[in-house]
Amino acid sequence: MIRTAIVGCGRMGENHCRIVKELQGVSIVGAVDPSLDRARALAAGYAVEQAAAHLEELLERTRVDAVHILTPPTTHAPLACTALQAGCHVLVEKPMALTVVEAKQMLDAATQHHRILTVGHNHLFEPVVRAAYTRVVEGRLGRLVGLDVFHGCLPGSPPWVADLPSGPWINDMSHPLYLSELFLGEPLAIRAVGHPPADRQKVREVRAVAQHAEGVSTLTLSTDAAPFRHKITLYGTHRTLEVDLIQEILVETRPFSGHRWLRKGRAVLDVSTQLLFGAGQNAVQVLTGRGRGWHGLRTLIQAFYAAIQTGGPSPVPAMQGLRVVTLLSEIRRQLLAMPDAAPEKGRAGL
Structure with a gap:
């Protein structure tokens, strides 16, 4: 039985819970959110064993094999590295990270600890x-x-x-x-x-x-x-x-x-x-x-757990996530370098 934790108990947390609950051989053992009330609400709604405000706290309490990181992108890298270093496989929402340095840290942690790191490119x-x-x-x-x-x-x-x-x-x-x-x-x-x-x-x-x-x-x-x-x-x-x-x-x-x-x-x-x-x-x-919706996400999550069970490759390799983060960083650089768009005199009348 693969023991799973949902980190981030908002709308996407509920979507992931519904889909994981359909799978054979997978059990959700923890719900984690900085708002402990929200974590407890998700745990109660989906018969999850434990709720915690921090991932480290849950990892200390019980064995976790896989973690879904569904929190804001600013938190993806530290949470993913914590989970990977604890021996967990990780499915992380897009974007994988906000900087190339963070994305590489995640990739290195997955490689070092021989764990699957999958990015949520569900479409x-x-x-x-x-x-x-x-x-x-x-x-x-x-x-x-x-x-x-x-x-x-x-x-x-x-x-x-x-x-x-x-x-x-x-x-x-x-x-x-x-x-x-x-x-x-x-x-x-x-x-x-x-x-x-x-x-x-x-x-x-x-x-x-x-x-x-x-x-x-x-x-x-x-x-x-x-x-x-x-x-x-x-x-x-x-x-x-x-x-x-x-x-x-x-x-x-x-x-x-x-x-x-x-x-x-x-x-x-x-x-x-x-x-x-x-x-x-x-x-x-x-x-x-x-017509249940979220077809792509359901297929991605199923493929993530199939890879864990068979030792197969990640359905969305972390290298693809790194390439996307690299492009996002380049787009951001170009946006910051845009010239000011001050209107020319008389142009409003054209």
Whole structure:
């Protein structure tokens, strides 16, 4: 039996508890949160043996084999190193850390103590993302030449998100970065701008362009755009594929021949049919009770425990987390170096 602790008892802590409770051979033995009342509430709600305000306290009380770190990013590195040094396998939320130095400390601890360190890049395991990846590998889009990723932010984020030292964008920018790597490989270079430039420590909108060996990706993180959206558009030499991670629908567009009005009509009918089919599939999932949500996170957690049981590799290697942290640090450097955006005289009238 793998004995697990949940560190961070907010919304994600509850999500992880629900999923872990579904697994065979895994038992949640501890809930940890600086707010002991919140830790106790999670423990009571999910029949967890113990609650503690500090991870060290729980590790002293009982044996723990694996730890889920679901706390603010500023705490990831010290908590992960504490768990790894105690002999625990670790699943840590994104971003893995806020600095390259911290990420390397975590990687070194995992290597030194021969433990699995998995980063919570859950969208890699979403069914629509896996389906899109399969189409790319099969060559349905032709040669992939570029992609766009747009990631919004859910309303009602906890207060600590707004207080992150680099601004709220850094909490979710990992998603566009690792998704672009999935389809186009590691970025060779990246260029970023943000808004508003007057307060570069609290940038709310980030646009980045990454150069890859085979193409270019554009990555957008918006903390204010409404409604919440998360989409990937993949551009190939034969077709384009739009991936909606919120609606869980794929739409593939392709060129048609014939008169331009005929081409337009066929394209509209083709897209409409795919949207209706995708919506119908989602409706069936909900009506049959199979649409439980958090598909990617559930698959990631299952793979994490399978790796522990079999001694297999991490489903999201720590090296990938380190690459993302390196890119986040470079984006932050460029945002801090942005010139002031003082309006020119008379420009408001243009």
